[in-house]
């Protein structure tokens with residue numbers, strides 16, 4: 001619950017939370033005023049003096065009901081607004097942590113981020129909607145207990161003992177119950193992962209439905225089975241608590257009516273008032289008990305969001321040490337970059353694959369090709385050069401200056417990249433430094449005229465062939481105007497005609513325009529187009545430029 005309070009406080013602010021609590025208290029008090037009026041009226045009816053006070057009671061009832069309705073309405077309106085604002089504020093908060101996180105952190109927590117954005121925030125929003133009933137019932141319970149004290153302190157003590165017994169039982173059960181909710185929350189992540197398999201692997205499943213059936217079975221048998229079991233045990237625990245509490249109070253009511261009233265010499269009017277108030281108390285306690293599982297699940301969701309945020313901002317753990325949090329940075333004019341004895345290995349990789357030590361110097365205007373076998377470390381090296389991964393040892397230099405924590409973001413600003421699994425943004429509005437005036441020229445160069453248009457800051461379509469989408473991604477990269485272009489097997493999806501055009505015509509033109517190009521390629525037919533050629537072998541970078549370089 002502490003985590004839930006911490007998160008709620010962060011998103012509503014203490015002022016608003018106090019205001020809603022105050023409204024809840026007032027609403028509870030107005031309910032209690034109504035009960036006490038009913039009790040008084042019952043007492044007067046028994047004394048047969050009610051008719052003399054009928055008008056006063058009529059006004060009293062109208063006033064308390066009016067107050068109750070007004071406060072409930074105000075509270076409901078505020079809480080509904082607050083819960084919607086909390087939903088979006090939580091989402092914005094998670095997304096801004098995502099945007100500030102390092103690449104490796106993001107990759108490691110992809111599924112949790114999705115679960116947090118889609119599930120946890122809704123669990124929390126639902127809980128905040130329940131707060132109205134919860135706070136009102138809580139206040140009403142306290143007020144009822146105080147009223148019971150004013151009727152008979154001995155009966156009050158007995159009631160308190162019964163309530164304490166219920167609370168002890170509840171506490172005893174709750175830890176176990178929360179554990180089951182936590183299990184169910186972990187299963188939710190597994191569910192999201194399996195759903196990704198179905199949605200992202202749909203083509204493969206369509207061809208071989210057995211693949212889909214396997215995933216479906218994992219969801220419907222494994223995950224659903226375990227999730228149903230965990231949630232059922234957890235909810236059952238809460239229902240048991242609720243029933244135990246109710247039974248305890250019903251026994252108390254029966255005992256007061258049957259013998260406790262008489263034994264403790266309580267008058268008939270007080271006994272009736274006591275029973276009445278107890279019944280109200282049971283109702284209020286029941287409302288609280290119904291809310292408890294909702295709050296318990298919200299507490300697990302809050303814990304999960306807080307943990308995720310800590311993972312995303314933490315720079316001390318194994319993985320996070322190798323990332324540099326981005327900051328706003330101005331690019332410096334690029335003249336050369338270098339990797340000096342750079343070493344990197346993936347954390348938690350059992351095969352202990354290591355890149356390096358790597359030494360390389362690249363100057364402005366160079367065309368550098370890197371080739372090598374699958375799994376030799378080319379992409380890892382590319383990520384190191386791009387500053388997506390941070391080396392374990394050695395250093396990167398930009399313009400002969402070492403790149404450190406403070407200027408990593410500025411360093412990254414020098415690159416545009418088209419990855420082998422690139423993402424094509426449809427809307428490029430607000431991107432800094434875009435040379436949109438070159439759009440038509442590049443469209444012509446990459447032979448995409450008539451295929452796609454730039455409408456404002458959006459592309460008319462991104463539903464193109466794979467090769468065409470790659471051409472468009474490269475045009476976007478070029479329009480960004482960054483000095484270094486990183487390409488991971490860019491030409492692999494191009495037809496022979498355009499591949500030739502790319503190596504023989506486009507690359508020289510880009511070089512003439514001042515771009516530096518670092519490309520992973522297996523097109524050995526065009527290796528002569530590079531100024532420098534390197535081979536990656538088991539994480540080692542071998543210079544094969546001799547005989548290839550044109551200068």
Ligand SMILES: Nc1ncnc2c1ncn2[C@@H]1O[C@H](COP(=O)(O)OP(=O)(O)OP(=O)(O)O)[C@@H](O)[C@H]1O
Pocket residue numbers: 346349351353372373374375376377378379380381536
């Ligand atoms: N995210 C990762 N976590 C752990 N290990 C990884 C990760 N990515 C790659 N590796 C390991 O690093 C090695 C090199 O991978 P890398 O992607 O750099 O190779 P590559 O030369 O680009 O291969 P390919 O030509 O197949 O794309 C792989 O053999 C793999 O074991």
